[in-house]
Every structure is written in C-alpha cells, then in structure tokens.
Amino acid sequence: MALGDAWQVTQMNYHEKEQLMEIRVTDMPALWRQEKCPHCGCQTVRGYDHAPERRWRHLNVCQIQAEIVCALPRGECLGCAKVYTVRAPWEGRSRGLTQEFEAFALTLMREMPVKKAGEILGETDQKLWRMLFAHVDAAWKDLSWENVVWVGADEMNRKKGHNYLTVFVDLQAKRVLLAVEGKDASVWERFTEELGKHNGHPQAITQIAIDMSPAYKKGVREHFGNATVVFDKFHVVSQVVQAVDEVRRLEARTDSQARSELTRTSWLWRKNPETWTAKEGDRWTQLKDKPLVTGLAYAMRLQLQRAYDAPTAAQARARFEAWCHWVRTEAAALAVGWLEPMRKAADMVERHLDGILAHWQQGLTTAFMEGLNSLFSAVKRRARGYRSSEYQTAMLYFVAGKLEIPYYAK
Template identity: 40%
Template sequence: MDQGNQLFTLALGLVPPWMVDDVRFTVEEKRLDLHVNFPRGSQFPCPVCGQDCPVYDTQEKVWRHLDFFQHAAYLHARVPRVHCPEHGVHLVSVPWAREGSGFTLLFEALVMAMVREMPVLTVSRLVRETDQRLWRVLDHYVAKAREAADMSEVHSVGIDETSSRRGHDYITLFVDLVAKRLLFATPGKDAETFAQFAEDLQAHGGSAEAITEVSMDLSPAFQKGAAEHLPNAQVTFDRFHLMKLVNEAVDAVRKGEALSQPDLKKSRWLWLKNPGKLSAKQSARLREILKNQNLKTAQAYQLRLTFQEIFTVQNRHQGATLLKAWVENVKDSGLPPMVKVAYTVMNHWDGVLRWFESQITNGILEGFNSLLQSAKAKARGYRTHKNFINMAYLILGKLDLRLPT
C-alpha cells in the first residue's frame, strides 16, 4: 500500500481486511473517488451467525462521503457476499454505511445535524443532493429512534392540533406534559387519533390505562376519543383555550358596537391584551375610551379580566364559587357573545374545574406549535404529512438518534 492510500485508510478509520487501494482526483468535476478493497483470500463474518466465511462473490457499490475540502467525495467498494455452510450466501455489512443507504454514516450524521437547524431543501443545496434522498435519511433515523423511545412512565398528556397545510388540514399532537416531549403525531383531529395514540403508546412500553391526566380543548371529537381510549384519564379543559373563547366574545361585542361607537374602531388589541402588556400610548387610549361608562365593550372587557383573575386561585371550592358568580354576572349582562361562553363553561363544568386541582395546561403545546409553524414557514411547507411529522419528532421528540461521530 502506498503512503497516500495508507493515509486515506487511516482517515476513514478502516480496519483490516478493508483498505484504500486507489485514490482519484478529478479536478474539473471537483470530485474525489476513494476505492476500498480487501486482499484476496480474506474472510468476513456471516451476517446471521457471525462465523468467518470465505467470499462467494462481490457487488460493486458507491456511497457519498463527506466532502474533502471543496471536492465531493465518494467511496467505491466491492462488497463481498459470503458463503456460510449453515445459512447460505449473504451480503456482508460494511462498517462505513448502513444497509440500503447511498451515503456513508458520517455523511448522514452531518445531514441530520444540519436539518435540525435549517430546511431540508436548503441542506440539499448545500450538500448537492436531492431533498428526496435527504428526507429518506431523516425518515430512517427518526423511525429508528422512535422504536427505542420509552413511554412507560407517561401519565399526563396534552393534546392539540396544528395546521399541516393551508385549508382544513391538521396534525394532532400528543405531548408528555412532564417530560415536555412530543410522544405521537398523526394526521387528522378526530376521535380516531386517540385510538392510534393508545396503540403507539402500548408499542413503546406505555399504557392507555396509565394516563390519569389529559389537557385539551373543548373539541367534541377529542372528548369522545379521550372517553373511549383513555379510560382512567381525568380531563382538564385547557384554560388558554377557554380564555380564547372569552377573547373572541369580547371582540364580537366590540365589532357589533363599533357601528355606533366610532372610538372602538381599530381598538381590537386594547381589549384582548392584558393591561400590563399595553404600551403607554395604548393605555392612554384605553383609559380615554373607558370614560364612556355605557359601552357594552367595556362591560365585556371587565368580565374578561374577572374570568382571567379566577384562574389565579389554587383552591377548587373557591374557584367553583367564583366561576359560578361569573357565570351569573355574564347571564345578567345581556351580551349574547359573552352569554354563549358562559353556557359553554357550564356545559363543560367538571373539566373546567379540574384545572384547580391538576394545574395542567396546553401551554407547552402552544410553544411547540409555534416552533413547528416557524419551521414550516422556513421550509415553505412540506409536501407530505410524513415529512411534517418526521420534522415534528426531530424538533420536539427529544429523540436519541445515536448518530455516528
């Protein structure tokens, strides 16, 4: 072996009988081709039993490797098939690449590190490979890491949907509220998603019966799914979703009144932000509008602030008392959008009150949703649900990818 070949053999970490026996630079194409071989008479372990066996024949294969400076590097090898007396003829595994891949392990590790930080299409341009090939790499490592994921300790789960593409196209997310990791994601937002989650949970050492706390919105489909497939779970209706309903009601009151009260036009955020979040200019304008004591919007706004304050209470009994009083005040207000919310609270009373005991919310899911939508925007969308879900697992799943270094 000449010195150059020996140097590349060492650089690639090859051990006998593997060795580099030819190196070719193509300056015009900025390409480096490394040819890996083995001496005549070498033996390799049978992939089934591990017994050293003679070579039966070989197959020519090529893998893309990490760039050598500005040169795209490729490994070429005659991969042997061995003849095992017990198990017959089998293709051996090579130490630098996984079976079925056209990339070396180190190239794949680089790709996986890059796709965490930037869109797959951007990475594909940087490494000069098609994005379809890179998605297959991502799919392999995410699936492999999920196979090893342990869900045996999961007992508190948050559920929410996130938009996959424009229109009514959703992915439902199931998140471990304790470990703050994405457990499962699946297309749709119906009750069937809970059946799929329960099945996936069991496949990873968990149990649907072990789920004792669930946080979710008021979706009838989610309520049905939880009742059917998480039999021991007590449901907490997420207070952020409840607050969203109240905010929408306040804005509906404002819109209706703005027709006769010009001061209310373009004032939406004054009523939906907390007082402490308003700028000095916004605060001054709100105080000026509130001087009109007869505004229905001001009345709805005060009910909004009271509703929010109720959820600072830690005691269920006290919370129930305050919430009952709020519901009665809303009914007496004669503001139809607010009254509708009051009846919604009454119709979901147990799940609303459960918060005062469980103290769980979908806050972590709101953050997760923001991260996913940001990644989707950078990628300008994903062509398939599978791609979107794989990226969700990669970003939010806290997966142990076990990448080569």
C-alpha cells in the same frame, strides 16, 4: 471514520475537474472472520466475489466534496449456501450516504429549513427528506411510552386549507408522542393503538389535558376511563378571547358609531394589555370611556384570567362562579344580544368547571401545551414548501420528539 481491520483505504484520488475527492476502500481478509450470514446467522462465510462499484457521499475533505468508492464483497454462507452482499459499515440509512455525512446533514437540518440545508450540502432536499424520514421512522418505532402517565392533546393547523393534525404529547417528559390527521374522536383510538405498540397502556394514563371540544371529550371518555380530564388555562382563555372577538363583530355589524370606533382593533382585544404596542395602547386610551360592549367583554376576559391567580381550587371555584354570574347578569341587562357569545362562554366554563379546576389539583404543567403552537409554526418553517402532514409530522418528531437521531441501533 474507523474502519477496523476488515476494511482499508487503498487510494485517495483528487479529481480536479469535478472538484471531487475519491476515497477508495477495499475489504481485507479479516472481514470473513467477523462476518455473519444475514439469512441464517451462521459464522462460516467465505469470500465469493465482488459486487459492482458503488459510491457514498462522505464528509467534505478540506472543503472538497468527498466520496467513498468501494466494490462491496459478496460472501457465500457455508451453512445455508446463500450468496449475499456484505453491508458497508459506513453506510447510513440512505443508500449512497455515509453515516458521518448523515449526522452532519441532520445537524444542519435541526437549525434551518431543509431546502437551505440542501443548498449548503449540494444535495436535493428530496434526498434529505428521505434520509430524515428513515431516521425518524426507525427511532420513533423503537420508542418506549411505558412511563407515559400525563398526556396532552391539541389540534394544530387550524387554518383553512390545511389538514388538521391532532398532536399527542407526554406532559412530564415534554415530548411529542404522536401526530395524527384529523380532530374527531377516532384520533383517540389511533393513540390507544400506538400506545399499545410502544409498551404503554391506556389504564396507566392518569391525566389528560385537552380543549373542550366534544370530539376530544368523547374520545377520552371512550378510551381513557381512568384519566382525570384537565381543561387547561390556555384553551379556556382562548375560547373566551374568541367570544370577545365575536362580540366585537356583532357590535360593529349592528351599530355604525361602534363600527367606526372598532375599526382595526381586533388585535387590541386579542392581546393582554402588557403586550400592546404603543399604538394599541393609545387606541385603548381613546376607546376606554366609550360605552362599547366590546370593551365590557374584554374586561370580562381579563377578569377570567385573574381567576387563575387564585391560590387554591376552592378560591378559584368561587371566582369562576362569580364570573359566570356577572357575565350572565350583564348579558341579560343588555337589550341587544351582543353579549350572547360571552354568555355562552360562561355556560361553557360552568359545564367544565371540574376539569378547569383540575388545573389546581393536578399540578399539571401546561406550558408545554401552550408552547406547542409556536413549536408547530417552527416546524412548518423547516418544512417550507412541503405542506403534506407526512412532512410536518416527521419534522415535528425530529424537533420535539426527543428521538435519538441519527439512529442506527437496529
């Protein structure tokens, strides 16, 4: 800690009983040559008196907890006649913590759950959270989004009992911009507002990657008329994966033979063959020659994924169209309606084909969007014990917002 000539360490006291190192600091006359009145900016400030002694948790000294102790001086401004307490240059964004201590605590918090960091530091996790909020809020408010042109949005916390969050990301800079509670069209209005506050502009956004939810489509249409909408591979495929799952449930519900065969196979159909466990692979070998409609639906899903290997958008269009045709033909040929979810998926693909093909034209990288879900799981682990979206959002900005933290600039 560099104190300059305005402050001086006068004493180091070790208190054996409390295992505490006290670092006593006092102000020097040079302080008043540098001091500026916080009220009027005037540089003629003179020493007035001292405020009661205060303490700041500092970095440990040789593994002993250390505190800075100082009675901060009060200055009297000769310009506006106001008396104020001088700010300690070592003070962090939290009252009672030094900047060095905060920096170290934040380093720990990047690596582990806040609770755990609190145990290591001997501070309550509430105190650490308050510090994190202070840094994240300040750094986030000063962010510039003026270069943001490719935006992605996705909904997090799909599970029941959680608040939905819509997360907006900058796909070029690969950073999280904003998380807003909700998943309806109004979240786009919020994004537009924040864009304005951060020097961005809706007209500058040229590409937006979203899932096919009507609410998002409406929000984009209303607020981002200039943008090309891209329905990314991740969302298209996951909708079809969901359709396969519905087929499985329909088939198992209606047919007792199929029910016994399909028992405990839901994960098998959700994965790609490359990611099957040995057990799932064996299961597949047993099932593959059975006339299961679920197996057919699964084959359809794999075929759809292969359409993404097409080198050009025109070739991809032909593959998607052929896929839709195939799915509809099979669905119509089946006397029972089990393939109905797949037929609906084909309709969805057809309706959104231009946006799906934008994947080839725009060169948008959707890897960051795909990774967002696992990133968010990591965020929830760090915020363990704190489920409200306020905590999750702060942690999300902290780990994925590319913020400058610790942040003391303003």
